Amino acid sequence: MAFQQIPLNNSKLLALWVNETEAIAYNHKSKSLTALEPLNVSLLLSIDEGLEKARIVEQLVNESNLDESVVLAAYEKMQAVFSGSKSKRAYKDGQYPEIHKAPRNARTDSLIIQVGKTVFAIECDNPYLTKQLDTLFQPINVQTAKQPDFILTIRATDPEISADNLSNGAPRECVLLANDIVVENVPTMSHLVPVLIDRLQILAYQNTDYHMVFHGAALSRYDDNECKTILLPGVSGAGKSTLAAELNRQGFQLHSDEIIVFDKRFNISTIQLPIAIKSGSWPIMSQHYPALHLSDEWLRVDGRRLKYVWPTSFAQSDAGENRTVYIVCPYYDAQQPANKQLLITTDVLGIMTQGGYQLGHELSAQSSKQLIDFFDQLPSWSIHYDSSDRALAFVEEICQR
Structure with missing residues (x-):
């Protein structure tokens, strides 16, 4: 009802x-x-x-x-x-400051990449790091006459350190600038790429007319003119990225492994960036993604070790009318029995917002009802699994309903 x-x-x-x-x-x-x-x-x-x-x-x-x-x-x-009490925050408080500052002209030696409809120029004076970034972002490297929307500049904080002496493993602090605004202080070069990719994906959707964004992964599979979309919301560490990589290997195309972006028609936008694989999943994922063996290792600020792999394919942002969306909330636990459970709407809204969210508008009664109605009509499940094979079987069962 x-x-x-x-x-x-x-x-x-x-x-x-x-x-x-x-x-x-x-x-x-x-x-x-x-x-x-x-x-x-x-x-x-x-x-x-x-x-x-x-x-x-x-x-x-x-x-x-x-x-x-x-x-x-x-x-x-x-x-x-x-x-109630009057909200002290507005939706615009979550927008990054560089959104409102026009970029200068990019340097001729900049790395130019495109994520969604947003063009970025990445400037870096360190040859070692520049080579790593060139390799990592090669799938989205573009040649375009369009003025970049954002210029991201990587700069060492110690001017006495020669750029040639900086390396990925060197404990040298650096800063990240966006349109010449200092936006991140990065502890070491080993922490840079996770910080950079986080910035890229958020700017890629904030630069659009997005409706709402949740933390999670999204993938679609196209079967006989029908699109089946899986949303994997939840907090960090639940296994979303690894499951997304497994589903991608099984024929699902990736929208994003980190954020679920809806436009005003509740179409799901695609953010073309690599999948972050945590160290605990490297042994099994290397069997399916051989490039993982050769990928550089990076650190999140909280100490987690990451490698990045590119999905086999990305999904279309707009699949038309023949789309069925399923919400699957994954929980990996090798010590607990595997099971799946149907979720009610209030549970889904709680899980979707628990991992973090951002709105492209002020929340109102009307938009709240639209949000409730949208999630109310989606088949929604939680799955507890002890292996990737069990998780994939659960997802397939849900898609066949």
Whole structure:
């Protein structure tokens, strides 16, 4: 059953949508969504009617047989949801500063690459690092007369150090500039590429008219004029990138292994960048991606070791009307029994936002309802798996439903 909006006396403060088992409230002041349990819905409706606190609590204690302390705690929570506080952040706060600064002319020796519709010029004075970047980004290296949208400059912070003496393993700090704005301080050259790729993928979508973005991977497979798209949301370390690489090997084409970008029609944009494979997956992934053996090793700031491989193919950003989208929330755990479980809409929204998200607009009641309706109609599952083969089997079962 689809979510229906419940009329409220205080509709300028709140919007409420419910179905048979779930409820979601939107606060106009804080511009936020809250999933509600049945007790919380009853409390919210009673507060909306203007009933006194003592009467509300007494009535619900009698009706529910819950302890008064439980109802009181829930009442305070709903009072906070009902009143809300004005949001201190706007969606534009998440935009990178270089978005609003026009680039200068790029150097003639710049590496020119294109990610989506965005053109980047990468400037680097270190020959060793320049060669590594040339090799890594060769699949998206372009020759174009178009002025780059962004110029990314890699500069050593110690002017006394000769560029020729810098190497990938050398513990030399550097900075990353975007359109001549210092945007990242990088601890060592070994940390540079993960920082650079993160910047590339975010600028690639912030430079478009995007609708919303979530942390996760997205892939599509085209079968007899039908497109089946798998979204793999979740927090870092859940196994999304490795599973995305496995699915790519099985015929799914990659949109991105790090971000899920929706436009205003909920089409999924493609960000053409390599897949990050963490060190724990190198042995098994090297069997399927031989180039991984020869790939350079890089470090995230948190110490995780990465190598990058290019997918066998990228997906189209717009697959037309014949697209079926599935949400699969992966959890790798070799110590637990493998299983899959159907998810409800509020669970999906929680998982999608838990890993991080960004909006291309201010959240409103109308856009909230669009978001709820979109995710409500998607088949959504969590899968717990102990091997790649088990995960691939789960995904195939879900796609055949």
